Amino acid sequence: MDTSLLKYIESSLVNGELPRDFSLPKEADNDEEIIWADGAMDGVAVYHMGYSDLDDEDKSLMIEALKYVSDGNYEKADELFIKLTSRKHALQIIDPLQSYINSHRNDLDAVNLNKYGLYLLINASRREMVKLGLSFLELFVTDKNEEIKRATRIIGLSDEFTLFAIYVMAKWKDGNNEIWQLAKKVHSWGRIHAIEIIEPVNEEIRKWFLMDGVHNDVMDSYSALICWNKAGCNELIHNIQSKEEYTSIRDIIRGMLNESAVAGLSKIENKEEVILVFLSYARNYADEIEDFETVLEIKEYFEQENEEIVSLCNEIINTDKCRELVKEAVKKGHNIELAEELNIDYRNDLYELMESSFKDKHFLCSYLMDDPEYKDKVIDLFHTNLPLNEMKTSPSTTLGLGENYWKQRALECLLQELNRYPLEGVDFVETGLQSEPIRTRNLALSTIEAWVSQLNKPLSELLPELDILLNMFSVLEPDEKVKKRMEDLLKGNTSFDDISIEF
Numbered sequence: 001m002d003t004s005l006l007k008y009i010e011s012s013l014v015n016g017e018l019p020r021d022f023s024l025p026k027e028a029d030n031d032e033e034i035i036w037a038d039g040a041m042d043g044v045a046v047y048h049m050g051y052s053d054l055d056d057e058d059k060s061l062m063i064e065a066l067k068y069v070s071d072g073n074y075e076k077a078d079e080l081f082i083k084l085t086s087r088k089h090a091l092q093i094i095d096p097l098q099s100y101i102n103s104h105r106n107d108l109d110a111v112n113l114n115k116y117g118l119y120l121l122i123n124a125s126r127r128e129m130v131k132l133g134l135s136f137l138e139l140f141v142t143d144k145n146e147e148i149k150r151a152t153r154i155i156g157l158s159d160e161f162t163l164f165a166i167y168v169m170a171k172w173k174d175g176n177n178e179i180w181q182l183a184k185k186v187h188s189w190g191r192i193h194a195i196e197i198i199e200p201v202n203e204e205i206r207k208w209f210l211m212d213g214v215h216n217d218v219m220d221s222y223s224a225l226i227c228w229n230k231a232g233c234n235e236l237i238h239n240i241q242s243k244e245e246y247t248s249i250r251d252i253i254r255g256m257l258n259e260s261a262v263a264g265l266s267k268i269e270n271k272e273e274v275i276l277v278f279l280s281y282a283r284n285y286a287d288e289i290e291d292f293e294t295v296l297e298i299k300e301y302f303e304q305e306n307e308e309i310v311s312l313c314n315e316i317i318n319t320d321k322c323r324e325l326v327k328e329a330v331k332k333g334h335n336i337e338l339a340e341e342l343n344i345d346y347r348n349d350l351y352e353l354m355e356s357s358f359k360d361k362h363f364l365c366s367y368l369m370d371d372p373e374y375k376d377k378v379i380d381l382f383h384t385n386l387p388l389n390e391m392k393t394s395p396s397t398t399l400g401l402g403e404n405y406w407k408q409r410a411l412e413c414l415l416q417e418l419n420r421y422p423l424e425g426v427d428f429v430e431t432g433l434q435s436e437p438i439r440t441r442n443l444a445l446s447t448i449e450a451w452v453s454q455l456n457k458p459l460s461e462l463l464p465e466l467d468i469l470l471n472m473f474s475v476l477e478p479d480e481k482v483k484k485r486m487e488d489l490l491k492g493n494t495s496f497d498d499i500s501i502e503f
Helices: 005-011 040-049 056-071 074-085 090-103 110-123 127-137 146-155 162-169 175-183 189-197 203-213 221-230 233-239 243-257 271-285 289-301 307-317 320-330 336-341 347-356 358-367 372-385 403-418 426-433 438-455 464-476 480-490
Strands: none
Touching: 005 110, 005 127, 005 146, 040 090, 040 162, 040 189, 056 074, 056 090, 056 110, 074 090, 074 110, 074 127, 090 127, 110 127, 110 146, 127 146, 127 162, 146 162, 162 175, 162 189, 175 189, 175 203, 189 203, 189 221, 203 221, 203 243, 221 233, 221 243, 233 243, 233 271, 243 271, 243 289, 271 289, 271 307, 289 307, 289 320, 289 336, 320 336, 347 358, 347 372, 358 372, 358 403, 372 403, 403 426, 403 438, 426 438, 426 464, 438 480, 464 480
């Protein structure tokens, strides 16, 4: 792609923001099968992974590129920075880059560095180069440069670049408001990053944190604790005036209950008092399925900690209104946990959904395979809807992403359930072993390993025909780790290390 990303984003704007399904074009030299959503790779790195330092070779390359920037030779600087960003992401480069510039300000031409930042922002067609451009501009006072401000506002509308744009905006005279206006127009990782640095300096912003700030397309829990604090919920919860306020606090609490990604409710000192107050409001306000979902999650969170909270949750859940809503929800395949909590029989509803919409609802098999009455019926459904012979292909290293592989993904759902039923569904296992996606083959192998472990018999004794087939498949297997698993089975192993399957 030769068009600058700034122009691409600007041409895609609708009423001042990007459509929710917008994504940047895939870069020509990126042949990874996993396509990260815009901003996701940096977001995951910031919150979960961190990133490695530059090694000496990378630092030398960076310093050489900076000298070309200082000399005004942007073409040569581009060449070196493109080489560097092909090895390291911008997030890994920015801190050492800015540190070097700050410590060598007397040796570098500040005017050329500033111009280069704007040059990259406006002209770069590579993501990491745009981010470097913003990191250059972050070092300068740009509040009076309308060209930079306009371009930064536009580029920041893409979740891929919001994280970098907001630190340029933060130095503007009205930076807090600028970042807030941007946050209202981004809905994924960009909003998550912006919320970190927006301050609730007036009632309008504070109310936005309460009513809307927590909502994003990634996971509300990333912003829940921040919104709780910046919206002043610790005080507000004692004086809820409307269903709208109750619903907003409910959503923030629900985000804080999920601490799988970031800390939430555990960081609130008076969490038990807060939850008891919230539940006292829920008694009167709970009339939507989301209300009862939240109460169930609260119960599960405090199951071993607070009997009073658990008792109050049970009281709210065990109401006619909740039962009515759950009965309607399970007909669409939703709220199974609430149905189980209320002992509402959902099995026939889920089976009928699978039968009428197998492609979209095959995953519901996980709720039915434990039931002897439905297990065989579910297996028959998979036989009816999956053309097993057509699905047997040559193996590859593809993960099987995308619409074209929905049948393989459906097979994977069943394979995971067959783990605990030795010798049932052998034809599905055979198909899994002969599937193109590496993930499907791995899950088929997991099923076989579970069978031979449970029955403590080598594969050659347990399923001689499958043992012969596996010997043939191992010769064709392109992935060394998968091949090793096949060979272990062929050796007669009946115990195996836990295998983490990459999805």
